[in-house]
Amino acid sequence: METLTKILFFLFYQIMAVELSTSINIKEPRWDQSTFEGRAKHFFTVTDPRNILLSNEQLESAHKIITDYRKGVVSPGLSEDELWRAKYIFDSAFHPDTGEKMILIGRMSAQVPMNMTITGCMMTFYKTTPAVVMWQWINQSFNAIVNYTNRSGDAPLTVSQLGTAYVSATTGAVATALGLNALTKHVSPLFGRFVPFAAVAAANCINIPLMRQRELKHGIPITDENDNRLGESTQAAQQAISQVVVSRILMASPGMAIPPFLMNHLEKKAFLRKFPWMSAPIQVGLVGFCLVFATPLCCALFPQKSSMSVSRLEPELQEKIRASHPGVERVFFNKGL
Numbered sequence: 001m002e003t004l005t006k007i008l009f010f011l012f013y014q015i016m017a018v019e020l021s022t023s024i025n026i027k028e029p030r031w032d033q034s035t036f037e038g039r040a041k042h043f044f045t046v047t048d049p050r051n052i053l054l055s056n057e058q059l060e061s062a063h064k065i066i067t068d069y070r071k072g073v074v075s076p077g078l079s080e081d082e083l084w085r086a087k088y089i090f091d092s093a094f095h096p097d098t099g100e101k102m103i104l105i106g107r108m109s110a111q112v113p114m115n116m117t118i119t120g121c122m123m124t125f126y127k128t129t130p131a132v133v134m135w136q137w138i139n140q141s142f143n144a145i146v147n148y149t150n151r152s153g154d155a156p157l158t159v160s161q162l163g164t165a166y167v168s169a170t171t172g173a174v175a176t177a178l179g180l181n182a183l184t185k186h187v188s189p190l191f192g193r194f195v196p197f198a199a200v201a202a203a204n205c206i207n208i209p210l211m212r213q214r215e216l217k218h219g220i221p222i223t224d225e226n227d228n229r230l231g232e233s234t235q236a237a238q239q240a241i242s243q244v245v246v247s248r249i250l251m252a253s254p255g256m257a258i259p260p261f262l263m264n265h266l267e268k269k270a271f272l273r274k275f276p277w278m279s280a281p282i283q284v285g286l287v288g289f290c291l292v293f294a295t296p297l298c299c300a301l302f303p304q305k306s307s308m309s310v311s312r313l314e315p316e317l318q319e320k321i322r323a324s325h326p327g328v329e330r331v332f333f334n335k336g337l
């Protein structure tokens, strides 16, 4: 009798181990997004540049695993790790709304390699006007491709809206960069190397609030912890926008603030004097090394869902919430991008 029970239990556990439960929520990130560690793991996986090298078959296989799983069909022998790996591969290549395969260089996995090339070149070729214009233009063209790739499925941007954004973003970026270059014509060579970084910081401080001025004026939706909408708050908008500006500048800083010191030192050495063309690849490599770590860690810095205490909201809104939802102490909102 005892042996039989043991055998039954053994079989039961075997079956449980083989057949993966269909209740794993693969719509959400794998790791707890309320902790820094969970967010860092999530973003390291999302920005993993190795995903651009995946073959078509690998993408199709992940596509099949995920579409099957969503229908409640589990491929036999699929482990939880394999399921999550398929989910991240699927998300890296297919658009969340339209399901179409995304343009390669617009994907999250291409962000680090593209950024490191653009940033590295921007920091090597910052001295002449044509080079500055060209790299700003390349950067904005890349942004436009990312915007296009990532356009939302339900409210698609029109070509003319995308075109307008592209032209104004490029004009703004070129003007800022040339303006700063003119202002810093006579600073020391070491300082000169920080001009691209200053341009990025300045541009973020100006562009993001400008782009989101509607939210600063009218507020952004706030909810309680169960996603019940409580109203719109401009205080929350201010916090959201400051967090985005800070994390953007922090994200750019390791890649743009460390290499200038090293390059300034290296370019005095015999090797780079002999092979000056090596400057750009070395700079790109240094920036890339910094970005591989900085991009996901800075994305993880603040949770996408930010929160603040009710007592820091606008007084009228506080009153309204206290009346309609007594007991709510913190409100939540999406910080945006």
Ligand SMILES: *[C@@H]1O[C@H](CO)[C@@H](O)[C@H](O)[C@H]1NC(C)=O
Residues within 6 Å of the ligand: 106, 107, 108, 111, 146, 150
């Ligand atoms: C695209 O948008 C999603 C959600 O809006 C965001 O999480 C992701 O970072 C964006 N991807 C890129 C490449 O900007």
Ligand SMILES: *[C@@H]1O[C@H](CO)[C@@H](O)[C@H](O)[C@H]1NC(C)=O
Residues within 6 Å of the ligand: 118, 119, 122, 139, 140, 143, 169, 173, 200, 203, 252
């Ligand atoms: C490229 O453009 C984006 C958007 O304007 C900006 O956030 C980023 O810092 C730029 N990159 C560099 C290296 O200037």
Ligand SMILES: *[C@@H]1O[C@H](CO)[C@@H](O)[C@H](O)[C@H]1NC(C)=O
Residues within 6 Å of the ligand: 140, 141, 143, 144, 147, 162, 165, 166, 167, 169, 170, 211
């Ligand atoms: C990308 O999209 C953002 C937000 O929609 C916009 O502000 C920005 O100017 C766009 N960039 C380009 C180069 O089109």
Ligand SMILES: *[C@@H]1O[C@H](CO)[C@@H](O)[C@H](O)[C@H]1NC(C)=O
Residues within 6 Å of the ligand: 111, 115, 119, 142, 143, 146, 248, 251, 252, 255
């Ligand atoms: C990387 O590229 C994205 C999209 O163009 C941009 O938002 C981000 O600021 C860039 N990061 C750096 C460090 O330049």
